[in-house]
Amino acid sequence: MTTQDDLFQPVIELPEPVRADRYRRLIGLDDIKTRLRKEAMLLADPQRLQLWAEKFHGPEVAATTLFTDRAPLFVFAGDVGCGKSALAESFGCDLADALDLPVYLYRLKLATRGSGLVGEMTALIGAAFEHLHLQGAKSKSTRGINAVSVLVVDEADALVQSRENQQMHHEDRAGVDAFLAGVDSLAGAQVPVLVVLCTNRLGALDPAIMRRAAATFVFDRPDSAQRLTALRHALHGIDVPAATLNRLAELTGPDGTRPGYTYSDLTQRLVPTAVMDAFPDSALTDEILLRTVRAIEPTPIFEENRVAP
Amino acid sequence: MTTQDDLFQPVIELPEPVRADRYRRLIGLDDIKTRLRKEAMLLADPQRLQLWAEKFHGPEVAATTLFTDRAPLFVFAGDVGCGKSALAESFGCDLADALDLPVYLYRLKLATRGSGLVGEMTALIGAAFEHLHLQGAKSKSTRGINAVSVLVVDEADALVQSRENQQMHHEDRAGVDAFLAGVDSLAGAQVPVLVVLCTNRLGALDPAIMRRAAATFVFDRPDSAQRLTALRHALHGIDVPAATLNRLAELTGPDGTRPGYTYSDLTQRLVPTAVMDAFPDSALTDEILLRTVRAIEPTPIFEENRVAP
Amino acid sequence: MTTQDDLFQPVIELPEPVRADRYRRLIGLDDIKTRLRKEAMLLADPQRLQLWAEKFHGPEVAATTLFTDRAPLFVFAGDVGCGKSALAESFGCDLADALDLPVYLYRLKLATRGSGLVGEMTALIGAAFEHLHLQGAKSKSTRGINAVSVLVVDEADALVQSRENQQMHHEDRAGVDAFLAGVDSLAGAQVPVLVVLCTNRLGALDPAIMRRAAATFVFDRPDSAQRLTALRHALHGIDVPAATLNRLAELTGPDGTRPGYTYSDLTQRLVPTAVMDAFPDSALTDEILLRTVRAIEPTPIFEENRVAP
Amino acid sequence: MTTQDDLFQPVIELPEPVRADRYRRLIGLDDIKTRLRKEAMLLADPQRLQLWAEKFHGPEVAATTLFTDRAPLFVFAGDVGCGKSALAESFGCDLADALDLPVYLYRLKLATRGSGLVGEMTALIGAAFEHLHLQGAKSKSTRGINAVSVLVVDEADALVQSRENQQMHHEDRAGVDAFLAGVDSLAGAQVPVLVVLCTNRLGALDPAIMRRAAATFVFDRPDSAQRLTALRHALHGIDVPAATLNRLAELTGPDGTRPGYTYSDLTQRLVPTAVMDAFPDSALTDEILLRTVRAIEPTPIFEENRVAP
Amino acid sequence: MTTQDDLFQPVIELPEPVRADRYRRLIGLDDIKTRLRKEAMLLADPQRLQLWAEKFHGPEVAATTLFTDRAPLFVFAGDVGCGKSALAESFGCDLADALDLPVYLYRLKLATRGSGLVGEMTALIGAAFEHLHLQGAKSKSTRGINAVSVLVVDEADALVQSRENQQMHHEDRAGVDAFLAGVDSLAGAQVPVLVVLCTNRLGALDPAIMRRAAATFVFDRPDSAQRLTALRHALHGIDVPAATLNRLAELTGPDGTRPGYTYSDLTQRLVPTAVMDAFPDSALTDEILLRTVRAIEPTPIFEENRVAP
Amino acid sequence: MTTQDDLFQPVIELPEPVRADRYRRLIGLDDIKTRLRKEAMLLADPQRLQLWAEKFHGPEVAATTLFTDRAPLFVFAGDVGCGKSALAESFGCDLADALDLPVYLYRLKLATRGSGLVGEMTALIGAAFEHLHLQGAKSKSTRGINAVSVLVVDEADALVQSRENQQMHHEDRAGVDAFLAGVDSLAGAQVPVLVVLCTNRLGALDPAIMRRAAATFVFDRPDSAQRLTALRHALHGIDVPAATLNRLAELTGPDGTRPGYTYSDLTQRLVPTAVMDAFPDSALTDEILLRTVRAIEPTPIFEENRVAP
Structure with a gap:
């Protein structure tokens, strides 16, 4: 059986000072920081959206129902060295402060990309999402949520690159599909889990991944x-x-x-x-x-x- | 042995409210919806075709015999995000209402695309169709049918892409052949099972698949x-x-x-x-x-x- | 050990009504139908050729000896949907009627194209031909033959595609060779077995296959x-x-x-x-x-x- | 352990009437027939060369020593259907008559080209030549030779294609090397064994094979x-x-x-x-x-x- | 379990005379020699940097904190025969003299590049870095460090070539990622370990590797x-x-x-x-x-x- | 465990008459013959170089120390049939005469190029060089050397082809590296072993191999x-x-x-x-x-x- 240690780097409970510091040092990313905080607020308390709608528009706002089908998926794209991974691994500190809840940082382990046998990648991705489901379920109670989880997939292109690529093997395509299934299942389960894909090859991501992304942020070299x-x-x-x-x-x-x-x-x-x-x-x-x-x-x-x- | 759980996502009995709702929200697909309902009516009661023929044309209508060789296969093609999969997974709700019978939604699992060993894909596809045969046989009785099954294959191109492709391996070609055999066997067995292939790469499907399709529907981006x-x-x-x-x-x-x-x-x-x-x-x-x-x-x-x- | 069920689809004894009907409905293929009937007559009773020669030409007709080296191989080539497979699987009904003997229809199973291990394909093709040899031997007795067997290989290009192809693996080439050996051995054994290859990629067949074909028939789209x-x-x-x-x-x-x-x-x-x-x-x-x-x-x-x- | 049956088609003792007849029917190949007969004579009795030299030239003819390093290898090249294989498998009948000795026809089996595991081909080629060595040793006695063996490798290009080919795998190159080693070892052992490679892709043979060939004969289509x-x-x-x-x-x-x-x-x-x-x-x-x-x-x-x- | 002997060439304690001599004979590399000595001094005693800052600039020099995130990674690039490997394997002699401490030279073994099973490379690279971590931890005590370790990866391009390469397999990409993870973990652990990559294909290194390099030195042919x-x-x-x-x-x-x-x-x-x-x-x-x-x-x-x- | 028989063709003690004769018959290769004899003399008695230096130049000749780092590697390149292999396998006869010592001829076996499992090649090359080390150590005593070993690698390009080749697999690159490591280790051990690579694809050898060669000799077709x-x-x-x-x-x-x-x-x-x-x-x-x-x-x-x- 695959355990948490097989799937993820050691899980880190945020906030913790090194990452909080790193978060603060990241320059020029205020829009993304704000957006991520709002998303977390909704995950923590989905009722807030309805309250907002009623306050500003009225009781029957169709748009609030659209969030149900949406995947909690964010794509961080851009060149190496421009802060993608640093933000992905540190914004949970801010969420933790804003929500006054612990945020668990899961980083997909290398081994999840398969450790030898074809077909394993599919199984491991499945196991990883299953794990997050369990964690997400534990984070919910009748009194609301008591924690948020963030899954960071660095160098995501290796995992979910476009099936348009002719040379891609079946196994690779199956990996993309497994990831899509995992993300879709999170969307359905309404658990407080955010998924962040980091990539420096945005064009390499599968369109089916990109269309599911709640938002795609592009990180540029500094001006x-x-x-x-x-x-x-x-x-x-x-x-x-x-x-x-x-x-x-x-x-x-x-x-x-x-x-x-x-x-x-x-x-x-x-x-x-x-x-x-x-x-x-x-x-x-x-x-x-x-x-x-x-x-x-x-x-x-x-x-x-x-x-x- | 491969069980139902190895082969399919959890089977869903339709109608169920979420999908029924989704079905209703799908815009501009009325022709397809009508056609699918008619196909299901024939599967439920093949006599209706003969009754129709006699009513409108006469007792000796050759065309009614052509349906015997036809595969219950539909291809949903088009760009991501245009409703293919949503319709494939929800039209069973309408069928269930129209026929007043339960409709079982089978979604082929990722693992069916092989979980490691070359050759497995062929075996798993075979097992999946065998399963549907059994289910289809159970759904028929002397008093007519008591249920309809719908098999949805999402991202079907990965499974049945054209053998014209030179780089394709034997195994892949064998997968196409296994699928063809499965579809042909359903055609012969006259069981109430519909198969829907979803793909965003219509041109990638094997011609032998396409010629068997009772109908191919193309889903475009909205105008x-x-x-x-x-x-x-x-x-x-x-x-x-x-x-x-x-x-x-x-x-x-x-x-x-x-x-x-x-x-x-x-x-x-x-x-x-x-x-x-x-x-x-x-x-x-x-x-x-x-x-x-x-x-x-x-x-x-x-x-x-x-x-x- | 590989059994008949591992190698072939369920063997069908012809004539049977569905295929007989399908045979009759096939339009514009009279030349092929006639030729196939003659070939079967010779397999059933090779003496007829000598009788013919004596009747029309004389006792010393060299041409009759040429039939000894010929392989009982026919290639059905052409586009999908033009009747190749339908004829291949139904002409045995006509033979059965013409000879007043049962005709056994063997259809090579998918698994024969290998089920995982490289090298298996060669073994399975060998086993399939061995099986036909045994069946052929049983069909002969001192009083002539009591049955004819027809082996149909659909989508034959996957099995016997040209070794000219540079990308082909050794294993694939070995599969072609195994097939050649099987066909040659049937030629030598003088057993009542006909082999029909169906393909929509005539140009993909190995020249060594094509030169052995007693006849190659091309099926076109209807005019x-x-x-x-x-x-x-x-x-x-x-x-x-x-x-x-x-x-x-x-x-x-x-x-x-x-x-x-x-x-x-x-x-x-x-x-x-x-x-x-x-x-x-x-x-x-x-x-x-x-x-x-x-x-x-x-x-x-x-x-x-x-x-x- | 690999047995004779794993390595070769059933060994045939020549002359036998079918092949003798086929040999006679082969038209326009007299030069090759003569050359092969002479080669067999020398294998049967190497002394004859010395006798010839002394009779026509003198006791110290250096050329007679050159035969020691020569491999008993002949390449039959040309298009399909031009008699290569037919001659390769039948010229032993003529040798048998000319020498009044049995000639054993060995035809390399398909399986020798590997039956699954990479590396096996090398082992099997080695075993095949070892077998011929043993057979060759048995065929020699102090009173001269009592039999000749002929090894025929049909479609030899699959086995010994040029290592110039960039796409070739190590294993394939190793197969060529194993063959070269086998042929060289026969050359050294001075046993009555002839090796014939048949190919319709002369240009595909490795130069190291071609330079060892005692003679290369090209078979053309008839004029x-x-x-x-x-x-x-x-x-x-x-x-x-x-x-x-x-x-x-x-x-x-x-x-x-x-x-x-x-x-x-x-x-x-x-x-x-x-x-x-x-x-x-x-x-x-x-x-x-x-x-x-x-x-x-x-x-x-x-x-x-x-x-x- | 993988032992030190599985992972590295025999570990050499520097200084030793042959390499010290070789170090001295290397011409025209004084800049690199100086830089490497400084880096080692900091690893041996990180306080020195703070002392330097206070001496020349003041107590609050932000730049000193930047060293915390930096990987102790150096890239030696250039043509064969220009001293890359010679320097990589000998500069430890100079460090040992400068620090008056033993320097352990680890040279990554060939086997670390995988010995058969896909996925092993990732595991072995992980094990190698784990080993260096342990060694690094042992080298630190409350009284400062008592040894420095140098890991030399020769022909590093084979190990960490750019994931930009389309033909690269998943496994290879995973190898790059494993290396990145290992280097990052060393950076975090603040242990006295230096990593040197030698390559004659600088352009083939993954950008993610290159951006982590504390310095990249290019070795040219002599003028x-x-x-x-x-x-x-x-x-x-x-x-x-x-x-x-x-x-x-x-x-x-x-x-x-x-x-x-x-x-x-x-x-x-x-x-x-x-x-x-x-x-x-x-x-x-x-x-x-x-x-x-x-x-x-x-x-x-x-x-x-x-x-x- | 791999034994000598797994790694090498039967080892031959030189001089022996057939090869001695072949050596003498090789025309136009006098420069190479002389050079090889000198190299062997130095391996047999390294002191001779110092004696030569003192005799002709003086006691402090730096050049004599350069020989320590040099690999005992010779490359024989050129077209097939021009004497490369013949010289490689026979010059030991001359060495044996010149030194009055036995010379052992080791010829790398085919199997050393891997017999199936990826990664094996690396292991086998390692084992082969280990074997030569042991043999070399046995050949040295306090009274000088008592034998010389020559390792001949025929068709060396298959083993050590350039890592510049993009299509090369990791395993192949690892094979080159293993060979480099083996040759370097011989250089360090100062044992009486010479390595000769024969190739007809000089341009295909890895530059890292070529730069280590003490000499590269090109064999041309005769003028x-x-x-x-x-x-x-x-x-x-x-x-x-x-x-x-x-x-x-x-x-x-x-x-x-x-x-x-x-x-x-x-x-x-x-x-x-x-x-x-x-x-x-x-x-x-x-x-x-x-x-x-x-x-x-x-x-x-x-x-x-x-x-x-």
């Missing part, structure tokens, strides 16, 4: 202002003139031949490399920062149709 | 009037001016660069997203609706020949 | 006159003016963009759909027939080189 | 004179005017769009079909022959590079 | 001055005129049609071959050196997109 | 003079005028449309076929020789990029 903000945060405490910061924000943008830096290029490659250059014997000077930015290539864009690496 | 109707239903109870509804119907149609909205884009994405935008602190205004429609991309069309995602 | 005949038969008993029949025959023919109707398009799709339109409340009128013919697309042609569906 | 001879033989005993025979020979030749008839097209398809046309009620007339030749397409040429059927 | 230095070292002790050395450095450079010599071409092919030419009977003359350089082709460049060899 | 020599040897003892020999050498050369004869074409095909033509009743005349040369096509060149046979 000039966002880069400036990110750099200012990352260099906080070091005396860098505004002109230098502006110059860095400019130099890390796209030029004709290469893309701009990702968030992680800025915070996990540029600044640490500059620090390492200075360390241990000199200060982190403007010159070091500018030299470093010239030496680091931004992460290449994940191109969906590159024929072969 | 302007259908979008208007669907929106009016979905926004019922909210005071939206006719001009705004017209504008929404117009904006959700195809333009030169993208397709129009599917039914599910309208009812499961557009309206709920607008609601979520308003909720919990404001009314659903025209402005929100128009803003939302601009933000949502219609589900992409499932293109059969896209080389790779 | 205008054949369509008229088929429609007249199918609409027998319903008062349809000759002009309407002619119009239907014309409309069901090929136009510049699509092929003409197959036999089964006419008898299993066009007429039943028109009947269903009329049923249960009105007569089958000319208008209904003409409307139906406009609504039904002919079965697409099985194209051998379509790259991917 | 005009050969067709005339073949037809005259086949129609012997029937009164056909010379003009008609000439006309038939002409009509069965290649024209601009299709190839000429193969030997088997003439003897196993053309003449038997004409006979069947006449049989049982009329004589085989010139008219029937000419009508038949127009109705029969020659076997298509096996084209090595046809992409997919 | 003219570097070749001269390498040759001078290699020919030390033999009296070669400066003009000849210059001439050799020139001749071993790229010309229009071929690349220049790699380091290993110079030291492991050119000089030893010249020595072997002279040995044992003559001195190594200028003439021999020049003749040898003309006879040896430089190692071809590993081209990522060569279609097939 | 005009070499053909003349070979023919003169082969026809020794038969009275063939010089003009005829010259004519034969000329006719067997390349013309515009086909390559020249290989050595084996001359000695194993041309001369034996001419002999067979004469035998047993006439002398081998000039006319026969010239006729034969016109009838025999040279072995086609193994072309690496032929798409499919």
Whole structure:
């Protein structure tokens, strides 16, 4: 039998300080943050929608019934290093605060993608959703819900890529179907579970997945202002003139031949490399920062149709 | 041994209220609904055809004998989100009412597409049809039939895609053949069983499947009037001016660069997203609706020949 | 061990009324019917050839010895729905009548195409031919033969497709070889067994198969006159003016963009759909027939080189 | 353990009348027949070569030592139906007569091409050659040889196709290597065993196989004179005017769009079909022959590079 | 269970003389050497970074917190024979000296790339990282660290090639994911472990791998001055005129049609071959050196997109 | 456990007369023969190199240390039939004479290329090199070496083809890596073992293999003079005028449309076929020789990029 440990990374109860902190540091994602909070509120107390309808429109609002068929599925798409996974794994902290309830973070384990035998993937996906169903059922009582669960599927394209692809094997198609069935069953069961798919290959997702998504959010590389903000945060405490910061924000943008830096290029490659250059014997000077930015290539864009690496 | 639970999703006895309701909400499918009801009437009482022939034409109508060789197979084809599966899983409610008999809805399980070993798919399809035979035999008695069964195969292309495809493996071809054999055997047995294949890749079905289909119905994205109707239903109870509804119907149609909205884009994405935008602190205004429609991309069309995602 | 039930569909003793009837209804295939009857006569009593030779030519006719090396193999090729399989499974009724002997109809089972393990196909084909050998031996006695067996391989291309195909696996090639060996062994054993391969992909058959075929018959879609005949038969008993029949025959023919109707398009799709339109409340009128013919697309042609569906 | 029956078709001791007869009927292959007889003579008594050298040239003829390294391998290449296999399986009759010794005909069984597990092919080829070694050893004694063995590998391209092929799997390459090893070991052991590879895809054979071949013989479709001879033989005993025979020979030749008839097209398809046309009620007339030749397409040429059927 | 021996080549405790010597002989890699030493210092004592920040900038330097999320991953990319692997396996000697601690060199074993069953690769990579975690935990105590571990993955592209590749199987993608998970977990655990990926196909690495790399170093073929230095070292002790050395450095450079010599071409092919030419009977003359350089082709460049060899 | 017999063809102790003879008959390979002898001398007594250096140059010759890292790997590349394998399997005779020590010839068995299970190849290659290590260790004693081992890998491209090939499976890449590891380990162990890779697809070898090769020798088809020599040897003892020999050498050369004869074409095909033509009743005349040369096509060149046979 497959246990929780076979299916998921260790389950994390949110809020917890590291992820809460990471959530706060994510810049420029306020729309998504708001939307996710509202969705969780409805899952926690579906009556609220009816109350809203009555308050603003009247007792017979057909739209409230449409939510019944909807899948609690969100797609986070975009380039590597732009915060998709970081948000997916941390927004539960905000939900927990907003609802004053624990939020359980489930991250689908690698093994769920099959560990050898063809056909296993289908079984494992089924088991994973079954597990979430049980968890969801436990989270509901007559007095409302007492917890929310969030399932995060990172690199989701590997799991649910489009059946349009001619080379896809039956097994892969069956995996997509198993996922669709799992998501549909959650939709029917009305349990407090949210599913988030992260992918850097939006175009690779199966249309049947995409049409079920309650919302699809696209995460882009930071623009000039966002880069400036990110750099200012990352260099906080070091005396860098505004002109230098502006110059860095400019130099890390796209030029004709290469893309701009990702968030992680800025915070996990540029600044640490500059620090390492200075360390241990000199200060982190403007010159070091500018030299470093010239030496680091931004992460290449994940191109969906590159024929072969 | 494979049991019913290995082969099918839980069998549902129709009519049941959720599906009956869904059936009623399906717009613009009256021809199909009528045809399916007639087919079921014949399955329930094949004598009716002879009675019809005698009443309108005479005792020796050769055409009545042609029905003996015909397979009770219907193909529902069309884009995702246009009601194929919803109709396939709900029209049994209407049949049940029209015949005043229970209708059993069988939905082929994922596992039937093979759970690992090559060759299993063939065996499982065989078992599934055997099961329906038994069920069909039980449904017949000397006093006529006492139930109808409907087998729905969703995403049927994965199961019965064309053997014209050069890359197809023997096993896959054998799966098509097993399906053909199953359908042919139902045709011969004259049991009250209908088979519905749903696919968004009509061109991918094997010609030998298609030639056996008693009818093939194509489900398209809604046209302007259908979008208007669907929106009016979905926004019922909210005071939206006719001009705004017209504008929404117009904006959700195809333009030169993208397709129009599917039914599910309208009812499961557009309206709920607008609601979520308003909720919990404001009314659903025209402005929100128009803003939302601009933000949502219609589900992409499932293109059969896209080389790779 | 593999038993008869593992290898073949239930064996049918011919003549039996349903197939006899179907045989009679097959239009425009008189040449093939005659040839098959002659071949069976020779299998039943090889002496007849010598008697013929002596009667018409003399005692030393070399040609009579050529029959010894010939394989009792016939290829039925052509589009779906044009009567290949129907004839293959019913001509034994005519043989039975002509010879006044039982004819056993063996139809190769799906499982013979392998049920999982590579290499099995070869073994199963071997077993199938061994079985026919035994049956053939039992059918011969010193007083001549007491039965004829007919092996029908439907969708034969899956089994014996050309080894010219580069993508073919060893196993597949071995399957072709096993079939060749089986056919050759029947040729040598002089037992009363006929083998019929049906395929809609004549070009896909291995040249080594084709050169062994005693005859290859191509089944085409019906021409205008054949369509008229088929429609007249199918609409027998319903008062349809000759002009309407002619119009239907014309409309069901090929136009510049699509092929003409197959036999089964006419008898299993066009007429039943028109009947269903009329049923249960009105007569089958000319208008209904003409409307139906406009609504039904002919079965697409099985194209051998379509790259991917 | 693999036994002789696992590896080979039933071993046949030659001469036997059917094959002897077939050998005699093979037209236009005198050069090959002579060469094969000489090779067998040397295998039977290697001393003869030395005697020949001394008689015609002198005691120190280096060329006689070259035979030691040579593999007893012959390649029969050419189109289907041109006598390759027929000669391969019958020339042993002639050897048996010439040497006054039994000749054992071994035909590699299908199973030798692997019966499921990758890697088995290598093992089975090894076992087959081991078997021939044992047989070859038994055939030698101090008083010379008492038998000759001939191994025939039909459709050899499937077994030993060129490792140049990029798509080839390791296993296939290993099969070629196993065959090379087997042939080389026979060369070293000096046992009376001849190996004949038949193929209709000469270009598909591995160069390492081809360079080992003592001789490669190409079998072509018959030319005009050969067709005339073949037809005259086949129609012997029937009164056909010379003009008609000439006309038939002409009509069965290649024209601009299709190839000429193969030997088997003439003897196993053309003449038997004409006979069947006449049989049982009329004589085989010139008219029937000419009508038949127009109705029969020659076997298509096996084209090595046809992409997919 | 998988043991250390299943996962890694024998673990080597550094420094040891052979590798220390090799480290010293590596020319022109001073930047990389310095950077690696700094990284190790931080792993050994993370407090140093804070001390540095306070000394040069102040107590609140945000950049120091960025190091927490960073993976201890370095990519060594470049052509074969340019010192990637040599440096990866020897820089630990320098670390050991700088830190005065043992450095354990782990080299991922071939078997970790899967030994048969699909899915195993994922499991083995997981086990390897688990092992390093344990080792890392043992290396930490309350008094700081007592050892550093270095994991070297040679030919890393085979393990972590880009999931952009369409032909990649699920299993391969799962391998990349397992590696990402392992590296991320090391980042979180703050244990003294460095991971070095060596590849000659930088473009083949998955972007998700590349974005995690703390640094990517590209190793090029030596330029003219570097070749001269390498040759001078290699020919030390033999009296070669400066003009000849210059001439050799020139001749071993790229010309229009071929690349220049790699380091290993110079030291492991050119000089030893010249020595072997002279040995044992003559001195190594200028003439021999020049003749040898003309006879040896430089190692071809590993081209990522060569279609097939 | 894998035994020596699983891994290698029967090990042969050299010198033995057949191979010694073959070695002597190999024409035009003197450079290679000399180089191999020198390499063996160094393996037998590494001190000799130091002695040479001191004698001709001085005590501090850096180049002598370079030999430590060098792999004892030689690549024999070239067309089939040009003596690669013959030299690889016979040069040990010369080494044995030169060193006055036994030389053990190990030839990697087919099975080492994997006998079914993926992953086995890696294990078997590992086992083979382990075996050679043990053998090598036994061959060394304090008094120097008492034997040399030579490992010959024929058709090496199948084993170690370039990982540049996109279609290559993981397993194949792992095989290359296993081989690299084996060769590197021999280099480190300083045992008297030489490894020779034979291939007719030099371009298919992995660059990582090629850069390790101590030397790569290319074997070409014979030129005009070499053909003349070979023919003169082969026809020794038969009275063939010089003009005829010259004519034969000329006719067997390349013309515009086909390559020249290989050595084996001359000695194993041309001369034996001419002999067979004469035998047993006439002398081998000039006319026969010239006729034969016109009838025999040279072995086609193994072309690496032929798409499919």
